[in-house]
Amino acid sequence: SQTIHQWPATLVQPVGSPLSLECTVEGTSNPNLYWYRQAAGRGLQLLFYSIGIDQISSEVPQNLSASRPQDRQFILSSKKLLLSDSGFYLCAWSLPPGNYGYTFGSGTRLTVV
Amino acid sequence: QKEVEQNSGPLSVPEGAIASLNCTYSDRVSQSFFWYRQYSGKSPELIMSIYSNGDKEDGRFTAQLNKASQYVSLLIRDSQPSDSATYLCAVSKAAGNKLTFGGGTRVLVKP
Numbered sequence: 001s002q003t004i005h006q007w008p009a010t011l012v013q014p015v016g017s018p019l020s021l022e023c024t025v026e027g028t029s030n031p032n033l034y035w036y037r038q039a040a041g042r043g044l045q046l047l048f049y050s051i052g053i054d055q056i057s058s059e060v061p062q063n064l065s066a067s068r069p070q071d072r073q074f075i076l077s078s079k080k081l082l083l084s085d086s087g088f089y090l091c092a093w094s095l096p097p098g099n100y101g102y103t104f105g106s107g108t109r110l111t112v113v
Numbered sequence: 114q115k116e117v118e119q120n121s122g123p124l125s126v127p128e129g130a131i132a133s134l135n136c137t138y139s140d141r142v143s144q145s146f147f148w149y150r151q152y153s154g155k156s157p158e159l160i161m162s163i164y165s166n167g168d169k170e171d172g173r174f175t176a177q178l179n180k181a182s183q184y185v186s187l188l189i190r191d192s193q194p195s196d197s198a199t200y201l202c203a204v205s206k207a208a209g210n211k212l213t214f215g216g217g218t219r220v221l222v223k224p
Contacts, residue, residue: 104157
């Protein structure tokens with residue numbers, strides 16, 4: 001069966017510091033991968049999605065970036081965090097190319113102070 | 114106009130009653146529709162998917178889709194306190210597999 005791992009679970013970072021969040025999927029090949037952010041009391045905002053290695057699409061311009069160095073690994077990064085980057089970051093995967101819904105990781109709660 | 118709209122709630126429901134959640138979407142080419150449940154502090158989990166007009170039942174959950182009205186709903190029968198959560202409606206277009214989420218409806222089931 002497929003599983004998705006996301007870490008760390010919580011993170012407190014100062015403004016201006018770098019960020020690296022990692023997500024890996026097991027039990028499937030060539031998944032579609034996604035990064036979402038959920039601000040407090042808000043809906044899910046799609047940040048990046050990837051249909052393959054080094055194939056990344058950005059949905060919202062901001063100071064975040066994503067990379068997919070391996071088929072089942074997805075990394076969200078920032079060189080300098082802003083206060084507005086605080087939120088609940090969720091990685092998700094889906095089977096391409098059909099629309100079967102996503103499976104989410106457990107999430108990372110990021111607080112920028 | 115938001116792509117996917119939901120009433121934020123809270124929707125307060127007595128235990129054992131039916132909770133009715135609604136969702137409207139703006140893009141007529143949308144093909145796939147999903148309901149996720151999210152407990153406070155946790156990640157969303159998929160509870161229902163529906164692709165064609167009509168009703169789809171799974172246990173105590175029934176999803177209803179009306180593409181002509183661009184409307185999808187979720188019924189929770191025999192509501193339990195453990196159903197208290199935020200329910201997210203998500204919509205996917207035919208091209209690609211990106212899900213667009215509504216803001217969610219918070220449901221409170223009172224014993």
